[in-house]
Structure formats: C-alpha cells, structure tokens
Amino acid sequence: MIQEISTKKATYYEELLGKGYSRRDFMKFCTMITAYMGLQASAVAQVAEALKTTPRVPVIWLHFQECTCCSESFIRSSHPIVADIILDKISLDYTETLMAAAGYQAEEAMAKTMKDYHGEYVLCVEGSVPQGADGVYCMIGGKSSMDILHEAAEGAKAIICWGSCASNGCVQAAKPNPTQATPIHKIIKGKPIIKVPGCPPIGEVMAGVLVHIITFGTIPALDGIGRPKAFYSKRVHDSCYRRPYYDAGMFVETFDDENAKRGYCLYKVGCKGPSTYNACGVMRWNNGVSYPIQSGHGCFGCSEESFWDNGPIYQRQAAAGGFGIEENADKIGLVALGVTAAGIAAHAVATNLRKTKAIDSLIKEGKESEHELKNE
Amino acid sequence: MDTTYSKAHLLRRVFVWELPVRYYHWINALCILALIATGIIIGNPPAIMTSREAYASYWFGTTRFIHFAAAYIFFFNFIFRLYWGFVGNKYARWNQFIPTNAKFFKDMWAILKSDIFMTRGFQVHTIGHNRLAGFIYFLTFIAFGIQCLTGFGLYSAMSDWWLPNLFSWVPALFGGDFMMRLVHHWAMWFFILFVVVHVYLVFYHDYVEGRGEISSMGGGWKFVDEEVFQKNHPSEAKQENKK
Numbered sequence: 001m002i003q004e005i006s007t008k009k010a011t012y013y014e015e016l017l018g019k020g021y022s023r024r025d026f027m028k029f030c031t032m033i034t035a036y037m038g039l040q041a042s043a044v045a046q047v048a049e050a051l052k053t054t055p056r057v058p059v060i061w062l063h064f065q066e067c068t069c070c071s072e073s074f075i076r077s078s079h080p081i082v083a084d085i086i087l088d089k090i091s092l093d094y095t096e097t098l099m100a101a102a103g104y105q106a107e108e109a110m111a112k113t114m115k116d117y118h119g120e121y122v123l124c125v126e127g128s129v130p131q132g133a134d135g136v137y138c139m140i141g142g143k144s145s146m147d148i149l150h151e152a153a154e155g156a157k158a159i160i161c162w163g164s165c166a167s168n169g170c171v172q173a174a175k176p177n178p179t180q181a182t183p184i185h186k187i188i189k190g191k192p193i194i195k196v197p198g199c200p201p202i203g204e205v206m207a208g209v210l211v212h213i214i215t216f217g218t219i220p221a222l223d224g225i226g227r228p229k230a231f232y233s234k235r236v237h238d239s240c241y242r243r244p245y246y247d248a249g250m251f252v253e254t255f256d257d258e259n260a261k262r263g264y265c266l267y268k269v270g271c272k273g274p275s276t277y278n279a280c281g282v283m284r285w286n287n288g289v290s291y292p293i294q295s296g297h298g299c300f301g302c303s304e305e306s307f308w309d310n311g312p313i314y315q316r317q318a319a320a321g322g323f324g325i326e327e328n329a330d331k332i333g334l335v336a337l338g339v340t341a342a343g344i345a346a347h348a349v350a351t352n353l354r355k356t357k358a359i360d361s362l363i364k365e366g367k368e369s370e371h372e373l374k375n376e
Numbered sequence: 377m378d379t380t381y382s383k384a385h386l387l388r389r390v391f392v393w394e395l396p397v398r399y400y401h402w403i404n405a406l407c408i409l410a411l412i413a414t415g416i417i418i419g420n421p422p423a424i425m426t427s428r429e430a431y432a433s434y435w436f437g438t439t440r441f442i443h444f445a446a447a448y449i450f451f452f453n454f455i456f457r458l459y460w461g462f463v464g465n466k467y468a469r470w471n472q473f474i475p476t477n478a479k480f481f482k483d484m485w486a487i488l489k490s491d492i493f494m495t496r497g498f499q500v501h502t503i504g505h506n507r508l509a510g511f512i513y514f515l516t517f518i519a520f521g522i523q524c525l526t527g528f529g530l531y532s533a534m535s536d537w538w539l540p541n542l543f544s545w546v547p548a549l550f551g552g553d554f555m556m557r558l559v560h561h562w563a564m565w566f567f568i569l570f571v572v573v574h575v576y577l578v579f580y581h582d583y584v585e586g587r588g589e590i591s592s593m594g595g596g597w598k599f600v601d602e603e604v605f606q607k608n609h610p611s612e613a614k615q616e617n618k619k
Contacts, residue, residue, distance in 0.1 A: 224548035249436030275553035305551035333565035344576045354494040362586045
C-alpha cells in the first residue's frame with residue numbers, strides 16, 4: 001500500500017498535505033489564485049478540484065541570458081504555496097538555479113523528464129538566446145543555449161517565456177545587441193508560446209499563468225502579441241491611482257518640485273504607463289505593498305518591447321533614432337520647419353526675380369482685355 | 377500695341393472643385409489644425425503649478441477628447457474623399473493623384489523646373505491639381521493612412537466600440553504601443569511641414585498665375601486660358617463652338 005502511493009504520481013493537493021498544509025490553507029490559496037487569474041468566484045471550486053485530481057505537471061525551467069530576477073519575483077509571490085507547490089517541485093525536474101542536483105545528475109534529470117513526459121511537460125524559459133558566434137555566449141554543460149532550447153522545446157506541451165528577456169530580448173538585445181540576443185518566439189515555431197514580459201514579471205502573474213495551465217490543461221487566452229489577456233490587456237495608465245491628475249492636467253515637472261510632493265501625475269517626467277501593458281497598478285509588488293508609480297517614480301515600461309531603446313527614460317519625448325540621445329523628433333521637426341520657412345522665403349524672393357515677366361505679361365493682358373471691352 | 381492685342385488670352389471660367397470636395401478640404405483642414413494643436417499639447421503638456429483639487433479640473437482630458445473627436449471626423453472625412461475619388465468629376469478622380477504612366481512623372485518634372493527651381497520663366501498650365509501637387513496629395517493620403525492606423529491602434533485599447541477595435545492588430549505590428557506612438561508623433565511633423573508649404577504655394581500660384589487659385593477652394597471656380605481649356609476638354613470645347 002505504501003509502495004503503491006509512492007509510485008503513483010501525486011496530485012498537487014497530496015503534495016501539499018505532505019508538506020503540512022491544511023485543507024483550509026489549500027482553499028485559501030485556490031481562492032486567491034482564482035481571483036488573480038481574473039476568474040469569477042464560482043471557478044474557485046473548479047481550480048480546487050483540478051489541483052486535487054490532476055497529477056503534477058512536469059516543468060522544465062531553463063535559464064539562459066538573464067539575471068534570475070524572474071525566479072526571484074516568483075518565489076516572492078504573496079502566497080507561500082505558490083513557491084511550495086510549483087517551485088519545489090520544479091527543482092525535482094530541472095532548473096539551474098534552484099535544483100539540488102548538479103553536473104551529470106542534473107543533466108540526467110532533465111533528459112529523464114524530457115523522455116518520460118514527452119509531449120506533457122511545460123517548458124519555462126527565462127532569458128534570451130544568443131545567436132552570435134554560434135551561441136558561444138551562453139553555454140551550459142558544454143551545449144549552447146540554442147541547442148538546449150531546441151532539444152527541450154521539441155517535446156514540450158507549451159512554452160512559457162518568463163520576463164522581457166525571453167519575450168522580447170530585454171537589455172542584452174538593446175542596440176547594438178552584441179551577442180544577437182534573441183527572444184524565444186523568434187527561434188521556436190509551431191509550439192504554443194506564452195509571453196509573460198516584465199523585468200521581472202509580477203510573481204502572482206507568473207503563478208496565475210502556471211495555475212491556469214495546470215487547472216484547465218490549456219494555455220490562457222492571449223492577445224495579439226502573445227501575452228495572457230488576463231494580465232496584459234490594460235495599460236499601467238488605466239489602473240493608475242494618479243490617473244485623475246493626468247486628466248486634470250496636473251503634472252510633476254521635476255522630481256523635487258511641489259507637484260511631486262503632492263503626488264501628481266508623472267507623465268512629464270517620463271512615465272511610460274500610457275504605453276505599457278501590465279497589471280502593476282492592480283496587483284502591485286511585494287505582496288501588494290507598492291509599485292514604481294506609488295513610490296514616486298514613473299513606469300519604466302519594462303514589459304514593452306525594446307524599452308531600452310525607445311528614447312529617454314525621464315522625459316516624455318519622441319525619440320529619433322540615429323540623431324543622438326539628446327535629440328528628439330520635435331527638435332528635428334522644428335529644424336525642418338525652420339529650413340522649410342527659409343526655403344519658402346528664398347523661393348518668394350526668387351519668384352519676384354524670375355517670374356516678373358510672367359506676372360507683368362498677365363497684368364498687361366488684363367489691361368488689354370479691359371481695353372477690348374471698352375472698345376466693344 | 378496691335379500685335380500684343382491679337383495675342384491677348386481669353387480666360388474661361390471653369391467649375392473645378394465640386395461642393396463635396398470643398399467641404400472635404402475645409403473639414404480636413406480644420407481637423408488637421410485641431411489634431412496638430414491638441415497633439416502637441418498631449419505630447420508635451422504645459423507646466424501648471426497648482427494646488428487645486430484634481431476633480432475641479434479636466435482640461436487635459438478635454439484636450440484628449442477634442443483630439444479623439446477630431447480624429448473621428450478626420451477619419452470619416454478621409455473615407456468620404458476616397459469614395460469621391462471614384463465618383464467625383466475629373467479633377468477629383470484618383471488618377472489625378474496616383475501616377476499610372478510615365479507622362480505623369482514627366483509632367484511632375486516640368487512643374488518642378490518651372491515652379492520650384494524656376495529654371496524656366498513660364499508656367500505650366502493645368503486646370504485641376506498640377507501633377508506634382510497631385511502626387512504630393514497622394515503622399516498625404518498615405519500619411520493620413522499611417523495616422524489613422526497608429527492613432528486608432530493607440531485608441532483601440534481604451535475603447536469598446538468595434539470600429540477602433542478593428543485596429544487592435546496594429547500594436548503587434550510595431551511590437552507594442554511605444555513604437556506606434558513614436559510613429560504617430562513623427563508623422564505629425566509631415567502634416568505641419570505640408571501645411572506650411574501648401575499654404576505658401578497656394579499664394580504663389582495665385583500671385584504668379586492670377587487664376588483665382590485661392591478663391592477656387594471657396595467657390596469652386598478657376599479662370600483658365602481658353603487654349604488650355606480646349607486642350608483639356610476637347611469635346612466640350614467643340615460642342616460649345618458648334619453652338
């Protein structure tokens with residue numbers, strides 16, 4: 001009997017009971033995560049049922065060009081069960097930063113998961129893949145990250161791109177992108193890919209995405225860019241508590257002015273909230289304590305593509321590529337306007353020099369026509 | 377005196393711009409002015425130091441409202457003009473704008489030489505748009521298209537209506553709102569430069585050619601050399617001669 005239980009694949013619920021959680025803790029977790037996923041209250045039972053009956057979904061979590069801030073964010077998500085049920089168990093399969101195994105054992109664990117759960121496991125990727133110099137910029141266990149990714153993606157049920165690195169390249173893909181850091185969706189085709197951008201993404205968002213896959217066995221609804229709609233359909237601007245100041249046109253001009261002290265809108269000091277799709281304003285960070293705007297700093301736009309290259313951080317300006325950091329489209333536009341005005345002035349002068357004959361002959365003609373009429 | 381007298385040109389009054397074209401033009405002009413003005417304010421709002429309660433003021437929201445409202449009018453006006461390009465008179469037709477043959481480019485070059493570089497003293501006479509102007513208007517239509525795409529692309533995320541939501545695929549083209557907003561902003565400068573050059577050239581043509589260039593967009597009439605008219609309207613001219 002004992003042997004039978006241990007060989008059977010345990011469900012999430014069983015794993016939790018084994019860890020010493022009560023059923024009450026479990027239900028609290030289900031309620032919380034259901035709310036985070038944006039589902040109605042009646043779905044709590046569905047989530048609880050799924051976690052009780054479905055065996056643990058095997059997860060392989062790969063780390064490439066990244067800083068591990070996604071993992072850090074994930075293990076700080078507000079409910080300890082998130083880390084316990086998902087991260088502890090992930091470490092049984094494969095994740096470079098958290099698994100107990102090392103070297104040969106680790107590689108073997110990954111190979112075993114890929115073989116035993118072919119077509120079933122979820123592949124989580126943290127970091128981008130360098131394509132420059134045959135991928136030599138990111139090697140693990142003697143293999144390039146490109147090879148590892150292709151190998152792991154082949155048998156994956158779905159791929160989750162954690163963070164901006166895996167979703168759109170992030171800082172290492174900023175110009176001039178020396179290692180040719182490439183996001184996952186540009187390398188792997190033909191697999192469901194979920195992008196969870198952010199630097200890092202919010203821990204609860206990450207948990208919500210994973211629990212959705214576990215609960216429903218499908219990937220969550222995605223938007224046109226491939227991000228889960230539940231978390232990325234609204235701009236940071238739309239849920240910003242400083243939004244009334246925006247509509248009232250009351251802006252912080254510098255970080256040390258009176259308006260900053262009054263907590264006005266950070267639009268003019270470079271807040272990227274109006275262009276950034278994320279759930280920060282609703283979920284906030286560190287167990288809902290705060291988020292950048294609440295701390296008096298504009299949104300950085302960390303979950304948007306090439307946010308490093310899109311102009312100055314502390315100004316609301318339209319960047320213009322190739323004209324230097326300080327230039328912006330409006331300055332160039334003003335110069336163009338000046339040049340145009342000068343051109344027009346020159347043209348007007350030239351008109352009076354070159355076209356005098358034409359104008360004079362017209363005047364003459366007019367007078368002659370009048371003359372003709374009089375004669376008639 | 378006699379020799380010049382015999383050469384005197386007869387001018388004919390020609391109805392060039394139909395009423396819908398003139399309505400289109402002025403609605404378009406007002407919309408573009410409103411869009412540029414509000415767009416600049418939205419991009420870089422003025423500094424106001426105040427300790428008023430936020431609820432007492434909504435000027436920035438109003439500015440954005442004007443921008444969006446003007447954008448809708450601009451959009452439908454633009455759609456109407458595209459339609460009119462197929463049903464309007466010969467001066468409003470699509471082929472006045474889109475080059476379909478080599479002659480179009482040859483004529484454009486002639487106008488460049490005579491009106492812009494002024495390497496030749498004489499004028500190229502056309503009744504409706506000259507070829508160069510027509511082509512520039514074609515470019516503005518492309519700019520209209522870019523502004524509609526990026527503008528409604530930006531707007532789609534804050535609207536429930538199906539029309540702006542038709543554009544919800546646009547952000548994905550640019551990788552997100554960042555780049556789309558920048559393109560929307562850059563393209564504004566095309567409009568500013570266009571307006572300046574356009575207004576100048578209207579005055580230029582009115583001054584040099586004396587054919588009622590400016591007032592034609594008010595009443596629709598231009599004064600055209602009989603010779604030029606007969607070249608452009610051979611059948612009409614013949615009919616009238618018969619009478």
